[in-house]
Amino acid sequence: MNSDDRKPLRNTLILIGLILIFWEGCYLLIGDVALRSPWQTVRFLGTLMQTDTFWGHLSESMQAFAWALVIAVAMGLAIGFALGLHRLSGDAFEPMLVALYSIPKITLYPILLLAFGLGISAKIAFGAIHGIIPVALFTLTAVRSIKPILIKTGRVLKLSPSLMVRTVLFPAAVPEIFTGIRVGFSLTLVGTVLGEMFASQRGLGYLLMNAISLYNVDLIMSVTFLLVVFAATVNTIMLIIDHRLHHR
Amino acid sequence: MKGLMKPVTIYQTIVVVAFIALLEVLCLVGVIDKVTMPPPHIIARDFVRMFARGEYFSDIAVTMTNVIIAFVSAFVIGVLTGTVLHGYRTARDVLDPLFATYYAIPIFAFYPLFIVIFGLGDGPQLLIGFLLGVVAVIVTMLNGLDRVPNVLKKTARINRLSPLQTALQVTLPFCAPYLLTAAKLALAYAFIGVIGSEFILARTGMGYEIGFAYTNFDNATMYPLIVLILLLSIFANGLLSKWETVLLRRRGQK
Numbered sequence: 001m002n003s004d005d006r007k008p009l010r011n012t013l014i015l016i017g018l019i020l021i022f023w024e025g026c027y028l029l030i031g032d033v034a035l036r037s038p039w040q041t042v043r044f045l046g047t048l049m050q051t052d053t054f055w056g057h058l059s060e061s062m063q064a065f066a067w068a069l070v071i072a073v074a075m076g077l078a079i080g081f082a083l084g085l086h087r088l089s090g091d092a093f094e095p096m097l098v099a100l101y102s103i104p105k106i107t108l109y110p111i112l113l114l115a116f117g118l119g120i121s122a123k124i125a126f127g128a129i130h131g132i133i134p135v136a137l138f139t140l141t142a143v144r145s146i147k148p149i150l151i152k153t154g155r156v157l158k159l160s161p162s163l164m165v166r167t168v169l170f171p172a173a174v175p176e177i178f179t180g181i182r183v184g185f186s187l188t189l190v191g192t193v194l195g196e197m198f199a200s201q202r203g204l205g206y207l208l209m210n211a212i213s214l215y216n217v218d219l220i221m222s223v224t225f226l227l228v229v230f231a232a233t234v235n236t237i238m239l240i241i242d243h244r245l246h247h248r
Numbered sequence: 249m250k251g252l253m254k255p256v257t258i259y260q261t262i263v264v265v266a267f268i269a270l271l272e273v274l275c276l277v278g279v280i281d282k283v284t285m286p287p288p289h290i291i292a293r294d295f296v297r298m299f300a301r302g303e304y305f306s307d308i309a310v311t312m313t314n315v316i317i318a319f320v321s322a323f324v325i326g327v328l329t330g331t332v333l334h335g336y337r338t339a340r341d342v343l344d345p346l347f348a349t350y351y352a353i354p355i356f357a358f359y360p361l362f363i364v365i366f367g368l369g370d371g372p373q374l375l376i377g378f379l380l381g382v383v384a385v386i387v388t389m390l391n392g393l394d395r396v397p398n399v400l401k402k403t404a405r406i407n408r409l410s411p412l413q414t415a416l417q418v419t420l421p422f423c424a425p426y427l428l429t430a431a432k433l434a435l436a437y438a439f440i441g442v443i444g445s446e447f448i449l450a451r452t453g454m455g456y457e458i459g460f461a462y463t464n465f466d467n468a469t470m471y472p473l474i475v476l477i478l479l480l481s482i483f484a485n486g487l488l489s490k491w492e493t494v495l496l497r498r499r500g501q502k
Contacts, residue, residue: 011341011344011345012345015342015345015346034361034364034365035361035365088256089259093263095489096263099482103482104443104444104455106443107447107455110459110470110474111284111474114283114284114285115280183351186352189354194444197359198459208360212360212363215364220360223357224357228353231349232352234352235352236348
C-alpha cells in the first residue's frame with residue numbers, strides 16, 4: 001500500500017529531473033541568444049517579483065481568470081444540468097457542443113473585442129467561452145449516468161426541482177463534474193492568456209508579447225515558466241482530488 | 249424510413265436556423281450595432297463575394313498547408329511514439345504525470361519563446377500545432393493498445409509474426425477506432441494551434457488576415473473569414489466523427 005502510494009510521487013520527481021536536464025541541454029546547445037538555463041530563469045523571476053509593475057500585470061491576469069472561471073463553471077453547470085435532464089435536448093445539443101469544442105475559438109476573439117471593447121471584460125468573456133463547454137459536456141454526461149433509482153426516489157419524495165438538483169443530482173454527479181471543472185480550469189487559463197496575447201495592454205499575456213518586441217529572453221522565459229508551474233501545480237492538486245472523488 | 253429526418257436532426261436544424269434568425273433580427277433592429285457585427289445575410293453576401301473574387305486564396309492555402317503538416321506530423325509521430333512506448337512500462341509510468349498535466353499547460357505561452365529560437369515564420373506555428381496534438385495522439389494510442397485482447401496477441405505469436413507484422417496486421421487494425429479518435433483530436437489541435445499562432449503574431453495566413461481586418465475595422469473581410477474557419481473545422485470534425493461512429497457500430501460498440 002505504502003510503496004504504491006509513493007510511486008506516482010517518485011515518477012513525478014524523475015520526470016521533473018528529466019525535464020530540467022532536457023532544458024539545461026537545450027540551453028547548452030542553443031546558448032544565450034534565445035534561451036536561459038533553469039537557474040537563470042528562476043533567478044530572473046525572483047528579481048521580477050520584486051517589481052511593482054509585474055504584480056500589476058499578475059493581478060490583472062488573475063482577476064480576469066478568476067471571473068472567467070466563475071462564469072464558466074456557473075454557466076457550464078446550468079447548461080449541463082438543463083440538457084442532462086431533457087433527453088431530446090441533450091441528444092441534439094451534445095454533438096453541437098462537441099463541434100464547438102473543436103473550433104479554434106481564437107477566431108471569435110475579434111467579435112468579443114468589438115462587443116465588449118478593449119479591456120478586462122473581453123478577456124473574461126474569452127476565457128469563459130473556453131471553459132463553459134467542457135464543464136457543460138462533463139456535467140451533461142454525469143447527470144445522464146445517474147442511477148434512475150435515485151431520481152425516482154426523489155420524485156416519490158416530491159422534491160422541488162431546485163431541491164432535486166441540490167440534494168440528489170448534484171451530489172451523485174460530483175466526481176464527473178469535478179473532472180469537468182478541472183478541464184475547464186485549464187482551458188479557461190489558456191483562453192485568458194491567449195486573449196491577453198492577441199489584444200491587451202495589461203496582464204501576463206501582454207507581458208509576453210511585449211517581451212518579444214523588446215527581445216527580452218529573460219522575461220519570456222520567466223513568465224512562461226511561471227504560467228507552466230502554476231498550471232501544472234493546480235492541475236496536479238485537482239487530479240489528486242479528482243482521483244479521490246472517483247474512488248469513494 | 250430513410251427519407252425521414254430524425255427528431256434530433258430536426259431539433260438541431262431548428263436551433264441553428266433560429267440562432268441565425270435571432271442574430272439577423274438583433275442586427276436589423278439595432279441591438280447589435282453595425283460596427284460590431286453586420287447582419288448574417290450581409291456576411292453571407294461578403295462570403296460569396298470573397299470567393300468569387302478569389303481574395304485571400306493564398307492565405308487560405310498557407311494556413312491549410314500548415315494545418316495539414318502539423319496534423320500529419322502530430323498523428324504519425326504520436327502513433328509511432330505510442331506504439332513504442334507501450335512496450336516500456338517504466339518509461340510510461342514516468343511519463344504518466346506529464347500526460348496527465350500536459351493539457352493544463354498553456355502551450356501558446358511557448359509561442360514567443362519559439363519565435364525567439366526559430367524566427368518568425370512557419371516553424372513556430374507548426375511546432376505549436378504539433379505540440380498541442382501529439383500528446384493526445386500518444387495517450388489515445390496507448391489507450392487503444394491497452395485494449396487489444398490477449399487472444400489476438402497469442403494468435404500473432406502462434407503464427408510467429410515479427411513485431412512489425414504484429415503491429416501492421418493485428419494491433420493497428422484492432423486500434424482503428426482509436427486511431428480515428430486520435431486523428432480527430434490531432435486535426436482539431438492543428439487548427440487551433442496554427443490559426444491561434446497566426447492570430448498572435450505572423451505575416452501571412454487566415455488568422456493573420458482576420459487580425460489585420462480587425463485592426464482596420466474591415467468587417468466585410470473579417471466575418472467571412474471567421475465563418476470560413478468555423479465551417480472548415482466543423483466540417484472536418486464532423487467527417488471524422490461520422491467515420492468513427494461507422495467503425496464503432498461495425499464492431500457493435502455503439
